[in-house]
Amino acid sequence: MKETAGSSKMSRIRRKKLFYCYLFILPQLVLFLAFTLYPIIMSYVYSFYNWSGFGPLKDFIGFENYVETVRDPLFWNAFKNSFIFMFFLVVIQLPLALLMAITLNSNWLKGATLFRTLYFLPVVTTTAVIGVVMRFIFGSYNGLVNEILMKIGIIGAPIDWLGSMDTALVIVIAVGIWKTFGMKMVYWLAALQSLPKELYEAAKVDGASAVQSFRYITIPLLLPVGSVILLLSTVNALHVFDLVKSMTNGGPAFSTDMVDLYIYRYAFEGMGMPRSGFASAAGIFYGIAILFISLILGILVKRSGGKKAAH
Structure with missing residues (x-):
């Protein structure tokens, strides 16, 4: 029983440490997702639309933006x-x-x-x-x-x-x-x-x-x-x-x-x-x-x- 109680206590301490580790990482993770990963993913999405940056995405044009880029001197x-x-x-x-x-x-x-x-x-x-x-x-x-x-x-x-x-x-x-x-x-x-x-x-x-x-x-x-x-x-x-x-x-x-x-x-x-x-x-x-x-x-x-x- 003593070993079980000791193991349980160590497990709680470990979980507590992990909780604080993830808590300190959370702000950086949120900023990364919001200002790095999300813009990268959406850039790929936007590239397939004739979009001005305002309003919803409606005008899907496929690879036309890429073709125009390649053809632009x-x-x-x-x-x-x-x-x-x-x-x-x-x-x-x-x-x-x-x-x-x-x-x-x-x-x-x-x-x-x-x-x-x-x-x-x-x-x-x-x-x-x-x-x-x-x-x-x-x-x-x-x-x-x-x-x-x-x-x-x-x-x-x-x-x-x-x-x-x-x-x-x-x-x-x-x-x-x-x-x-x-x-x-x-x-x-x-x-x-x-x-x-x-x-x-x-x-x-x-x-x-x-x-x-x-x-x-x-x-x-x-x-x-x-x-x-x-x-x-x-x-x-x-x-x-x-x-x-x-x-x-x-x-x-x-x-x-x-x-x-x-x-x-x-x-x-x-x-x-x-x-x-x-x-x-x-x-x-x-x-x-x-x-x-x-x-x-x-x-x-x-x-x-x-x-x-x-x-």
Whole structure:
């Protein structure tokens, strides 16, 4: 009887703990269901209707929204710009962030904490505010960049950096690299600080130079983490909205238009009535493309992790 009573008491304590665990999880679960899962499911439903976002769903049109998305040259223009933005952000930013992380991780550098803070400040600054400020900095007449370039004699007349199709996307990419540079640097810095120092000490004893240590120790050990950083950076870079919205609003002539901005324009700024059904179809189509890329990068991450385990 004593054992039964003890077991019953333990069972009540366990049920009580589980109750409080689920109670604390409940608010997060409700928010997830209401603001994440439900909108995702309904986006698929809306994509099959000619729906403005107001009133009941009545006009079922099947896959017509998807067909119109595929046939719209402006969608493919935004699609192309999104991938150009992602490509240069990843190709330029990740190596530079790695070099900066190695520098900040060095023992000889004084004031490393200050430099880390300075490089990370743009990350915590509101993107929309940065976009507005950059619009003034690259202004065509009294912009800071034009003023400096004219004073040192590089240009003779102001350049409309954000008003030209030749330079607008380049400026947006440059600002995007600067804005998120600190986050990638922190990723690399955390990875570098997790590497075993014993390997470097052993290599130093064997007469290996700093370049050899970097090539034969740092790079192989960073590959698995680097694959994850590549995956995160790629997916994040494919979703750019607030920076472009505040800097160029997709102009000039849609030369800086991105898919997120394209979807927003149809969902909330449609000519006449918004087209939420069409915007949902475009978003799902783009989401599938990102999912495909994520799966490929995920396979690379898994393989690099397997190689590390094998070693």
